Amino acid sequence: MDKDISKLIKIYGLVQGVGFRPAVSRLAKELGLKGYVKNKGAYVEALLEGAETLVDRFIYRIEAEAPAGSDIKKIEQYTTQASGCAGFEIIESSEAGGERICPPDIAVCEECSRELFSINNRRYRHPFINCTACGPRYTIMRSLPYDRVRTAMSAFPLCKECGREFISPSSRRYDAQAICCPGCGPEVYLLRKGPEGLNTEIKGEEAIKRVQYVIRNGGIAAIKGIGGFHLCCSALDQRAVGRLRSLKHRAGKPFAVMVRDMDVARRECLISDREEAVLSGREKPILLLPKREGGRIVPLVAPDSRELGLMLPYAPVQLLIFDAAPDALVMTSGNRAGLPIATQDCEAVKELSGLSDIILSNNRDIFLRADDSVMAFFLNKPLMLRRSRGYAPLPISFPLENGQSVLSLGGELKNTICLGREGLFYLSAHIGDIGEVEAEEVLEETVPRLETLLDIAPQAICCDLHPSYATARIAEKIAKRRGLPLIRVQHHYAHILSCMAENNYRGKVLGVAFDGTGYGRDGSIWGGEVLEADLSHFERLSHITPFKQPGGDKAAKEGWRVALSMIYSVLDKGQPLTVDGPDIEKSQVKEEFFSIVEKLDLCGKSEAGLVLKQLDLNINCIVSSSMGRLFDAVSAILGIKKSSDYEGEAAMALEKEASKWERAEICREDIKGENESPYNGLLRTDLIFSDILRRRIRGEEKGELAYRFHYHLSRALSELLMRLRKERGINTVTLSGGSWQNRLLLSLTCKSLEKAGFKILLHRKLPPNDGGIALGQAVYASAMGLDRHGG
DSSP states (O other), rough: OOEEEEEEEEEEOOOOOSHHHHHHHHHHTTOOOOOEEEESSSSSEEEEEEHHHHHHHHHHHHHTOOOTOEEEEEEEEEEEOOOSSSSEEEEOOOOSSOOOOOOOOOOOHHHHHHHHHHHTTTTOOOOOBBTTTTTTOOBBBSSSSSOOOGGGGGSSSOOOHHHHHHHTTTTTEEEEEEOOOOOTTOOEEOOOOEETTEEOOSSSHHHHHHHHHHHTTTOEEEEEOSEEEEEEHHHHHHHHHHHHHHHOOOOOOOOEEEEEEHHHHHBBOOOOOOHHEEEEEEEEOOOEEBBBBBBOOOGGGGTTEEEEEEEEOOSSSHHHHHHHSSSSSEEEESTTTTSSSOOHHHHHHHHHHHSEHHHHHEEEEOOOOOOEEEEEEHHHTTEEEOOOOOTTEEEEOOOOOTOOOEEEEOOSSOOOOOEEETTTTEOOOOBBOOOOOHHHHHHHHHHHHHHHHHOOOOSSEESOOOTTTTTHHHHHHHHHHTTTTTTEEHHHHHHHHHHHHHTTTOOOOEEEEEEEEETTTTTTTEEEEEEEEOOSOOOEEEEBBOOEEEEEEGTTHHHHHHHHHHHHHHHHHTTOOOTTTTOOOGGHHHHHHHHHHTTTSOHHHHOOOOOHHHHHHOOOOOEEHHHHHHHHHHHHEEEEEEEEOOTHHHHHHHHHHTTTTTTTGOOOOOOOTTTOTTSSHHHHHHHHHHHHHHHHTTTHHHHHHHHHHHHHHHHHHHEEEHHHHHHHHHOOEESSSGGGGGGHHHHHHHHHHHTTTTTTOOOSSOOSGGGGHHHHHHHHHHOOOOOOOOO
16 A cells, blocks of 8 residues: 655745746645645745655656746755645745746736736736736846735735635636736826826826827827836837937837737738747747838838837736727837836836826836847747846856856946856846946846845956946945955956856857957957857957057947048058059058048048048057957948947948848959968958958949958858867857847858857857846856956
8 A cells, every 4th residue: 555655845946936836736736635835935845745656746747737937947855754734735935045046027828818808807907917827027026935025016915806816726816926906906097297296196997098099199108017118109100100219319220019919910020930939928029020021010110121129018008008009019118218228107207208298107116127028030049139028037057166156247238237156147137238327326226136036145246357337337336345356357258158158068169259349458449359268267369350440439330430440451551452453552542541431432531531640640549359340340331331320230231231142152252362361360351351342442232242241251250260170179169249149140150160060159048249248257257266356
């Protein structure tokens, strides 16, 4: 006969905020087991008493039948003395130390969506409907364990009916911590500034109807969602979109669009089955998709782009808005340019009143802001471009022996922070570009909140090597205040480490870090780097040809400045700019320089003269090996984009133009310089640039030249890596940095490296841009311990 046993199990992983305790309770009762289940912060604990075969069956089935959205990492089992439990129940949580996994926010589920529009349901049209399978988590939590008392919902006591559902095992809302209804939950209201403070008199259904009316009639609404406010207008109204662009000072950067449902998404874009699965999944990110001919979304939403960033509604209030509004809405972050997304009423009134005609808010607090995540597809798999709502703060697992607890503050652009402990590294949601006072305040506010949520007390603080970064200044302040060591990590090394950690790789790599800006060990600006790297050190093996950036930071937006610098450099070396033409004499350099600038219409003669003077006298010129600025310069000389209104605009326009000419036969000729080639030694991008310049001057087509640039850059890199493999004995390549968001360059490079037999590590879960470098910083600091410093 089967003997009775008593077993205590500890279940680790993503097991809080996903309906795990109710699932445990239901399964235990189904099998006739007695005991309890409770949250312990770091894990879920269950006591199981009953027949040994039934206990074993429970452990097997809880892994096999775990709730959607959960992720069991391990189960520990301990035999204990029988406690004499009369039944099985969910009991009050208690805290235990150790690794914690905080659930991300989950999009509204299909069952709740149906109930939302079911007139006989008591949550009919309730903007905060949720259950154990959906709703806000990360954004409303103060700390773990995940219980109502530790969330923003603690301000809303349960009514009797919700209380009955909360304790009923047969209910979809059994132990659902954010459960509420119109009688006991938060409420929406219109927000405006009155003579005696904030006015919130218009509430509920009337508030929603007025927002719908404004949007239908070409207006702009600010709407509070799960992680902050959006600015919203009809994506089918050219005038409304144009007005939003004007108010937000956003000339050309594409807007994200939220569509009512998958039918509308298919009307506007070409969508594969795998892309549809991501678009409609629990996370509901913005997904970049090819535009379909005949779509109704107006061109001004994403001008000069072949793609649209689409997402589906993920909050109940968004579903309600669509009930009587256009079926495609611009949904862009509710902020002024350069600031984090607004989350509070006072922020919304201050920042968004001048950008919108109406503000719809609610009285559920947001403790941690979360912008929308952004993804694309590459080689039929998702590629993360911004990791935030739906994914943060799920950890990256990278076990390290005796690793210390760390806090890293990431980069200056696309900022995220990272907390690491015991081999788990938790990145925050996207914070944004750091620089303005408001953004710095949000960063400093996020640090203690995330530390409290995850119960991590860092033993070291980590930041970028750049001495002028605001993130470095904040890191210094935190380290000094807490008496902790400060570890600085070189920007591109952090990029490579983040890719290694994401891929759980610990060996030596040839790391290729291509981006716009990173402070180098030599005090210059790096950005086109090839490193030998492992977890403890790196060596700079190669880089693109350095150049001067005249105008300092202006060159980051005005690519024509870098183009002038590179043209002058080509001429100064005496390189002919016509096929088989004579070398250029020194006396002819300046005359030829002004002639080329005029022919390519890069700028006026006075501007060209000023740049020339800066270059000659080395005034306000930064030495740089930035891949991002090289792309800007090529875009400028080809007449595609001479300057950028937003980061990466010129490079993206160059990629778009090149993609029209994607065929290798136009690139069969090698690029040759005097006794030199870009295919060995340093990455001789000066030779590639001069080849493109020469061909442009003689009138070759700009799209063909754009593709030629991508092709020869990828080829030169591949040849260089093959030579370094032979010298160094390293066959693994990591590709990281914002330039690898260029899917044409990525595709050409991967094809070439795969053909050569390299093992390639790419980003998938984290963005290749600066949104992922906090992980690399944290991994280095954690691995090195208290007595080592990076550089």
